[in-house]
Amino acid sequence: MAEAIELTLIHEVVQGRYGAIALNHGSCCGPEEGCGSSSNALVLYGEESIAGLPVDVTGLSLGCGDPVTIASLKPGEHVLDLGSGGGIDCFLAARQVGVEGHVIGVDMTPAMLAQARANIENDGVANIEFRQGQIEALPVADNSVDVVMSNCVINLSPDKPAVFREAFRVLRPGGRLAVSDIVTEGGFSPELRADLSCWAECVTGAIDVDDYMELMRQAGFVEIVVADKRSAAEIVPVQPGMPQLYSARITAVKPFLCPA
Numbered sequence: 001m002a003e004a005i006e007l008t009l010i011h012e013v014v015q016g017r018y019g020a021i022a023l024n025h026g027s028c029c030g031p032e033e034g035c036g037s038s039s040n041a042l043v044l045y046g047e048e049s050i051a052g053l054p055v056d057v058t059g060l061s062l063g064c065g066d067p068v069t070i071a072s073l074k075p076g077e078h079v080l081d082l083g084s085g086g087g088i089d090c091f092l093a094a095r096q097v098g099v100e101g102h103v104i105g106v107d108m109t110p111a112m113l114a115q116a117r118a119n120i121e122n123d124g125v126a127n128i129e130f131r132q133g134q135i136e137a138l139p140v141a142d143n144s145v146d147v148v149m150s151n152c153v154i155n156l157s158p159d160k161p162a163v164f165r166e167a168f169r170v171l172r173p174g175g176r177l178a179v180s181d182i183v184t185e186g187g188f189s190p191e192l193r194a195d196l197s198c199w200a201e202c203v204t205g206a207i208d209v210d211d212y213m214e215l216m217r218q219a220g221f222v223e224i225v226v227a228d229k230r231s232a233a234e235i236v237p238v239q240p241g242m243p244q245l246y247s248a249r250i251t252a253v254k255p256f257l258c259p260a
């Protein structure tokens with residue numbers, strides 16, 4: 001029961017923060033020109049990739065990496081983005097999968113979804129839809145997508161085992177997971193962990209990279225690879241006593257043959 005209250009509370013704090021960011025086009029974790037600005041999109045994806053995207057999409061880039069590139073998308077694939085925010089990764093993925101493909105973004109924050117849906121209308125794209133929901137209980141059918149991607153979101157979840165179980169459930173056998181996320185080397189003290197405003201800034205909800213990979217393994221994923229891992233000191237506010245924080249790109253596969 002206490003755990004359920006804590007899960008609800010974390011969701012509320014996170015939702016409050018990202019609702020305000022969607023309404024104000026503010027910054028999520030760093031200075032104004034950090035994440036949450038078009039310059040964040042430029043740094044993460046490069047000028048060529050984001051060329052032609054509406055400024056309302058690039059201006060609400062709150063990620064910590066580029067999961068689309070590591071997903072190696074192919075035309076016709078069906079893609080799901082966990083915690084899609086303003087939708088930048090969905091828009092980039094939609095270009096790569098083309099009209100035969102389809103992209104679903106799931107986010108729990110109504111103001112963020114409203115902005116993302118407005119972006120679809122403004123951009124006139126036909127192969128993206130945004131659904132309201134929690135990534136711990138996805139509003140998506142079993143075995144229905146080729147790729148699950150996510151950018152700087154799973155660290156915010158109070159129930160990471162459920163997120164990986166859900167990602168596994170909705171992927172078709174052989175489907176891929178491509179994640180960019182904040183991870184640590186070492187853990188936070190219980191005191192720092194309890195700081196929910198810091199949690200919502202993508203800091204104290206982050207877990208040790210080995211534990212992260214173990215949760216993926218427990219959910220059934222194989223071929224788990226940390227594609228790269230670099231210091232996150234420039235994008236998240238590090239305080240004394242914190243473990244090393246990294247922005248990592250992690251890929252994995254749902255095997256064709258799952259244990260019964």
Ligand SMILES: C[S@@+](CC[C@H](N)C(=O)[O-])C[C@H]1O[C@@H](n2cnc3c(N)ncnc32)[C@H](O)[C@@H]1O
Pocket residue numbers: 011014015018019028060061062063064082083084085086087088089106107108109112133134135136150151152153156157158202
């Ligand atoms: C740091 S932003 C990243 C947004 C987007 N992925 C990007 O790269 O710009 C985190 C997003 O995840 C959403 N989010 C956080 N926790 C969530 C959860 N448990 N279920 C669904 N959405 C969640 C927030 O509403 C917010 O839009």
